[in-house]
Amino acid sequence: MNAAAHAEPPGIVLTGCTVVDGRVLDGVGPLPGAAVWVRGERIAAVGPAAEVLAAAEAAGEFRRVDLAGAYVTPGxxxxxxxxxxxxxxxxxxxxxxxxxxxxxxxxxxxxxxxxxxxxxxxxxxxxxxxxxxxxxxxxxxxxxxxxxxxxxxxxxxxxxxxxxxxxxxxxxxxxxxxxxxxxxxxxxxxxxxxxxxxxxxxxxxxxxxxxxxxxxxxxxxxxxxxxxxxxxxxxxxxxxxxxxxxxxxxxxxxxxxxxxxxxxxxxxxxxxxxxxxxxxxxxxxxxxxxxxxxxxxxxxxxxxxxxxxxxxxxxxxxxxxxxxxxxxxxxxxxxxxxxxxxxxxxxxxxxxxxxxxxxxxxxxxxxxGAEADLGSVEPGKFADLIAMDGDPLADTSAFRGVRWVMAGGRIVRDDRAGMEAA
CATH class of the missing domain: 3.20.20.140 (Metal-dependent hydrolases)
Structure with missing residues (x-):
């Protein structure tokens, strides 16, 4: 969802996750123990949790969301x-x-x-x-x-x-x-x-x-x-x-x-x-x-x-x-x-x-032709992300377990928090 008015300031840091996306075919492997820092509609940083958290803390206030071991991919x-x-x-x-x-x-x-x-x-x-x-x-x-x-x-x-x-x-x-x-x-x-x-x-x-x-x-x-x-x-x-x-x-x-x-x-x-x-x-x-x-x-x-x-x-x-x-x-x-x-x-x-x-x-x-904004979990791209408990590189059926959705920096579904699900 592309709506800045619905983004969640002053920033969100997603922790407790492994980040994986289609760049695996280009040799970019999964990143376990990762964190994703979202500011406004876009991703500000992706990397090892300690590094991302330190950068977010230096920038000011943020909200931390623990995804409890989930795999995070683009939507x-x-x-x-x-x-x-x-x-x-x-x-x-x-x-x-x-x-x-x-x-x-x-x-x-x-x-x-x-x-x-x-x-x-x-x-x-x-x-x-x-x-x-x-x-x-x-x-x-x-x-x-x-x-x-x-x-x-x-x-x-x-x-x-x-x-x-x-x-x-x-x-x-x-x-x-x-x-x-x-x-x-x-x-x-x-x-x-x-x-x-x-x-x-x-x-x-x-x-x-x-x-x-x-x-x-x-x-x-x-x-x-x-x-x-x-x-x-x-x-x-x-x-x-x-x-x-x-x-x-x-x-x-x-x-x-x-x-x-x-x-x-x-x-x-x-x-x-x-x-x-x-x-x-x-x-x-x-x-x-x-x-x-x-x-x-x-x-x-x-x-x-x-x-x-x-x-x-x-x-x-x-x-x-x-x-x-x-x-x-x-x-x-x-x-x-x-x-x-x-x-x-x-x-x-x-x-x-x-x-x-x-x-x-x-x-x-x-x-x-939208690769500059979408399609992978990288800094600068829109924070259109989903999370699931299974590993999608091991079994495509892991996508059956999607339990968390973010669109343009806004969390629209969080099963553990009781937010609406499809």
């Missing part, structure tokens, strides 16, 4: 978030039927729950009615509790394309139409552009492999977005469509249900990231809860084995993979929340705990 970053998600079925229909005011409150509640579960930054990749921009302003100003938001605004689709039924997409056609679509989202304040270039699991009259943009349209999206300094991510399933997009300069693939080794190698060569969203093809419990129709459940769950094979191909090729749940980040699922469950799937399917920590924290922040 998680969920790169595939829809706070206004409305899948086919009764649950989705209820969201679609909300008026503007009810939708805003619904999304604000989701943002609060997202932050409390330890996700301190999200990348929204299609939200209804541009309500995400209002929500971001409210969080930034301190009126609403929630994660930092990077957003694509409305996703761009062809007429009748994937997701065209909702107000979270914008129908475009032709080169000029897609150029205008990109510019309209930039005008609204988009940090990136999302485009649907193939069918998916939630479109009744399409298949996962259905091509939905022609080459000149796709080139127009990428060229225009890059001219405005915005990266492009694409909802995409089939290998031939992904290969064409990557060749044109696509920055990120969402899902990638049907990759081939050749296309994965091309992605790795060009630096195109993958947000695999493994949950979406293995979440029957979630679908049942929302009343998702049988046709969609069959398509989704049936795609699961091939989806996992694609993910393995991406890992083997060295593609950068990043955490993204597609399900609401905070959603209770299989004994934890959707963000952690997705990270567990990624880790267990070949990524491993250390790379999973990176994929859930520093990797996404680097893709977002």
């Amino acid at each position: 998680l970053v969920n790169m595939h978030t829809h706070l206004s998600l409305s899948l086919p079925g009764q649950g989705g229909d209820a969201v679609k039927g909300m008026g503007a005011h009810e939708l805003a409150l619904y999304m604000a509640d989701g943002a609060r729950r997202t932050l409390l579960c330890g996700v301190t930054t999200v990348r929204c990749v299609a939200e209804k009615d541009h309500a995400d921009f209002a929500l971001r302003r409210a969080i930034t100003s301190g009126r609403v509790t929630g994660p930092r938001i990077f957003t694509a605004g409305r996703a761009l689709v062809c007429t009748g394309g994937h997701g065209h039924e909702g107000t979270d997409t914008l129908e475009c056609d032709g080169v000029d139409g897609f150029r205008r679509g990109v510019r309209s989202q930039v005008r609204a304040g988009a940090d990136l552009i999302k485009v649907m270039i193939s069918g998916g699991i939630a479109g009744e009259h399409e298949a996962i492999h259905t091509r939905q943009l022609f080459g000149d349209e796709l080139a127009a999206v990428i060229e225009t977005a890059h001219a405005w300094g915005r990266k492009v991510t694409a909802h995409a399933g089939p290998a031939p469509v992904i290969a064409e997009a990557v060749g044109l300069g696509l920055d990120c693939v969402e899902h990638g249900y049907q990759l081939t080794p050749e296309v994965a190698a091309l992605m790795a060569e060009r630096g195109t990231a993958l947000v695999p969203t493994l949950l979406v093809t293995r979440c029957k419990e979630f679908f049942d809860e929302l009343g998702v129709p049988e046709w969609m459940q069959r398509r989704s769950l049936g795609a699961g084995p091939r989806h996992l094979e694609s993910y393995a191909m991406a890992l083997a090729a060295g593609v950068e993979v990043l955490l993204g749940s597609d399900m609401p980040p905070f959603w209770g699922f299989e004994g934890t929340n959707a963000s952690v469950r997705e990270l567990e799937h990624m880790s267990g399917a070949g990524l491993g705990p250390a790379r999973a920590l990176y994929a859930g924290t520093l990797g996404p922040i680097r893709w977002l």
Whole structure:
């Protein structure tokens, strides 16, 4: 949460902790017996407890918080978030039927729950009615509790394309139409552009492999977005469509249900990231809860084995993979929340705990271009931190035990102190 008015003066020193972050892949190991000094919204110092405490004491008054042996990491970053998600079925229909005011409150509640579960930054990749921009302003100003938001605004689709039924997409056609679509989202304040270039699991009259943009349209999206300094991510399933997009300069693939080794190698060569969203093809419990129709459940769950094979191909090729749940980040699922469950799937399917920590924290922040402020536990960066009792380098499931959350220097969750939890 980026709100200076909510930071806790005159400073906080976190002790009794081991600090670890995604820089472990760069050779920066865990720091046991550590302390983290937070002043205002940002980290002032990190190091051995005695040294940090001495520096804080020399600077004046501060409050000490003993984390009782916890592991401290940066907050998680969920790169595939829809706070206004409305899948086919009764649950989705209820969201679609909300008026503007009810939708805003619904999304604000989701943002609060997202932050409390330890996700301190999200990348929204299609939200209804541009309500995400209002929500971001409210969080930034301190009126609403929630994660930092990077957003694509409305996703761009062809007429009748994937997701065209909702107000979270914008129908475009032709080169000029897609150029205008990109510019309209930039005008609204988009940090990136999302485009649907193939069918998916939630479109009744399409298949996962259905091509939905022609080459000149796709080139127009990428060229225009890059001219405005915005990266492009694409909802995409089939290998031939992904290969064409990557060749044109696509920055990120969402899902990638049907990759081939050749296309994965091309992605790795060009630096195109993958947000695999493994949950979406293995979440029957979630679908049942929302009343998702049988046709969609069959398509989704049936795609699961091939989806996992694609993910393995991406890992083997060295593609950068990043955490993204597609399900609401905070959603209770299989004994934890959707963000952690997705990270567990990624880790267990070949990524491993250390790379999973990176994929859930520093990797996404680097893709977002926000590394100067976020993504690691270093002096000068925003104090967006979480604490848990287990070691996330030993087992990714340690994130199930998040019990303390700080956002922008403000403690928003502390289970031991009885503060609210997600």
